[in-house]
Amino acid sequence: MTKWGIIGCGRIAHRFMQGLNALPDNVLAASYSRRAETVDAFVAQYGGEASSSADELLAGDIDAVYIATLPDTHADYTIKALNAGKHVLCEKPATLNLPQLEEVLTVAKASNCLFMEGMKPPFYPLYQKLKEYLKQDPIGPVGYVRAGSSVADISRDHPNFSHALAGGALMQIGIYEAFLAIDWLGETEEVQAMGRFSGMEIDMFSIFQTRHRGGYAQLYGGFDLHGKGDALICGTIGHITIHKNWWNPAKATINYLDGRVVEIDEPFTAGGLNYEIAHFVELMKAGKTESPIITHEMSRQMIKMIDDARAIVGLKYIGE
Numbered sequence: 001m002t003k004w005g006i007i008g009c010g011r012i013a014h015r016f017m018q019g020l021n022a023l024p025d026n027v028l029a030a031s032y033s034r035r036a037e038t039v040d041a042f043v044a045q046y047g048g049e050a051s052s053s054a055d056e057l058l059a060g061d062i063d064a065v066y067i068a069t070l071p072d073t074h075a076d077y078t079i080k081a082l083n084a085g086k087h088v089l090c091e092k093p094a095t096l097n098l099p100q101l102e103e104v105l106t107v108a109k110a111s112n113c114l115f116m117e118g119m120k121p122p123f124y125p126l127y128q129k130l131k132e133y134l135k136q137d138p139i140g141p142v143g144y145v146r147a148g149s150s151v152a153d154i155s156r157d158h159p160n161f162s163h164a165l166a167g168g169a170l171m172q173i174g175i176y177e178a179f180l181a182i183d184w185l186g187e188t189e190e191v192q193a194m195g196r197f198s199g200m201e202i203d204m205f206s207i208f209q210t211r212h213r214g215g216y217a218q219l220y221g222g223f224d225l226h227g228k229g230d231a232l233i234c235g236t237i238g239h240i241t242i243h244k245n246w247w248n249p250a251k252a253t254i255n256y257l258d259g260r261v262v263e264i265d266e267p268f269t270a271g272g273l274n275y276e277i278a279h280f281v282e283l284m285k286a287g288k289t290e291s292p293i294i295t296h297e298m299s300r301q302m303i304k305m306i307d308d309a310r311a312i313v314g315l316k317y318i319g320e
């Protein structure tokens with residue numbers, strides 16, 4: 001049985017519990033959130049102990065911690081948890097910026113604990129089946145990725161709009177696209193970006209294009225346009241569409257130059273976080289300190305791309 005602690009009992013923590021409850025041999029042992037009423041309601045719904053501080057939670061009998069606060073506190077809680085000898089699955093973006101991530105990775109290395117950023121798409125059955133399928137029916141070397149997400153119906157009190165909580169389109173949405181571009185095209189060599197703030201302290205809409213070892217990516221994220229949310233991946237003899245919402249992938253179409261069309265349908269269950277949790281637990285049980293899929297280097301490259309794009313659009317967070 002893997003005993004979990006959760007820090008930050010908000011929206012994504014509820015979805016995490018949907019995933020956790022779908023897996024055998026995993027249990028929520030303790031939860032902590034800033035407000036007592038939040039944690040009490042969470043514990044009433046999912047069980048386990050309510051902790052009155054992160055220190056209390058980390059001193060308890062738990063194996064792994066899921067950090068589900070906002071990015072302003074990810075690094076602090078991750079470092080605390082690793083120093084307490086707990087394995088850490090931390091929500092995306094793992095930290096505010098690359099220097100913070102380097103601190104986290106230094107502590108992770110010294111702790112000998114598993115640390116993984118919760119970047120969910122590669123663990124979905126569709127994404128895995130697609131990669132597997134391409135091994136026997138490839139689209140040739142991939143040279144272009146186009147992806148985006150702009151969600152216009154988020155309430156203005158959502159943390160995505162908060163500068164203090166490291167909101168903004170690049171940070172909250174762009175990080176997924178950073179993953180996609182790096183996963184298909186390799187390391188980033190150049191970042192170009194434009195963003196508009198529209199009177200807010202965060203970028204409401206940003207576009208960024210990147211050059212990689214393997215080719216180019218064109219990416220966007222936003223909160224005030226009704227975007228489409230699919231992804232296009234182009235190779236020399238075919239292209240793939242991962243249909244909306246590509247970051248919760250369930251359907252892909254591959255169009256080959258010779259006219260063949262291959263559809264891959266692979267619905268996900270339990271909200272979709274169950275797959276990354278299962279991967280994390282498997283690694284933990286095998287004594288690994290790093291995921292071979294969301295590697296520490298992948299986390300470095302993703303946040304570096306967002307740092308570079310933020311520098312160009314002129315978005316700095318508190319303390320930067």
Ligand SMILES: NC(=O)c1ccc[n+]([C@@H]2O[C@H](COP(=O)([O-])OP(=O)(O)OC[C@H]3O[C@@H](n4cnc5c(N)ncnc54)[C@H](OP(=O)(O)O)[C@@H]3O)[C@@H](O)[C@H]2O)c1
Pocket residue numbers: 007008009010011012013032033034035036038039068069070071073091092093118120159172
């Ligand atoms: N993987 C995904 O699919 C996905 C989807 C959405 C979001 N996310 C990521 O998940 C993270 C959380 O997003 P969310 O949408 O769940 O936000 P949220 O609903 O605001 O939840 C965050 C929770 O953390 C608690 N909290 C805030 N500051 C805290 C602190 N200093 N110490 C302890 N608890 C604190 C708050 O609870 P109180 O009531 O106690 O203040 C809040 O309920 C973000 O990094 C976001 O990017 C991931």
